[in-house]
Amino acid sequence: xxxxxxxKPRFRPEPRIIDRVLDALVLVSLVVLWTISFKAYQxxxxxxxxxxxxxxxxxxxxxxWSILIMPGLATVLAISMFVINRFPYIFNYPVKxxxxxxxxxxTMATRLMRxxxxxxxxxxxMVNWMMIASASGHxxxxxIAVILVFTVLMFVPFIIYMVIASRKK
Numbered sequence: 001x002x003x004x005x006x007x008k009p010r011f012r013p014e015p016r017i018i019d020r021v022l023d024a025l026v027l028v029s030l031v032v033l034w035t036i037s038f039k040a041y042q043x044x045x046x047x048x049x050x051x052x053x054x055x056x057x058x059x060x061x062x063x064x065w066s067i068l069i070m071p072g073l074a075t076v077l078a079i080s081m082f083v084i085n086r087f088p089y090i091f092n093y094p095v096k097x098x099x100x101x102x103x104x105x106x107t108m109a110t111r112l113m114r115x116x117x118x119x120x121x122x123x124x125x126m127v128n129w130m131m132i133a134s135a136s137g138h139x140x141x142x143x144i145a146v147i148l149v150f151t152v153l154m155f156v157p158f159i160i161y162m163v164i165a166s167r168k169k
Contacts, residue, residue: 008089009102013110022114026078029121033071033128040132041067048135056144058134067135070128074121081117085110094166101168108165115157123150 015023044064051060084090088106089097097105130143 008097009099010089011102011106012086012088013103013107015110016107019111019114022111022118023082026082026114026118026121029118029125030071030075030078033074033121033125036125036132037067037071037128040136041065044132044135049131049139052130052134052144054144056141064135067128067131070124070131074124077124078117078121081113081120085113085117094162095168104168105165108161108168112157112161116154119150119154119157123147123154126150 041064044067046064047061048064048066049058049060050062050066050069051058053059088110089102091109093105093109095101095105126143126147130139130147133139133143
């Protein structure tokens, strides 16, 4: 028989300065990503590299408008995360949410979402930059390593959150 969960308190914690800074950095990152993409679009050849294999070799080509896919995806993801973050009571948590711990848990979870939002936007920007660099003849395999390291580092905020959230029940 499935156990019924008690209803989580429904509220949204007031964003602190760090939360506002993270949100602002996401918006700035999106503006930079779109600006770079539009400027590069004008100078790109008609066909550009749109995919790389694990060794960093180009293995997929497409029209230069493909350079706008990453900024578009980053924008859709960022907006989605901004909206979802308004409803922390719908998230899954590593501990049971009670009226006593809800403020702390919601604050931690919404901050984690902000970090993920920022890091995802930056990662998509780096992939886009790699596509632009490749199309303009300035590609370096170092970019593959940077993106792989950055992808692994994206798990750091999640691990920190899980440790802190689990300790503070």
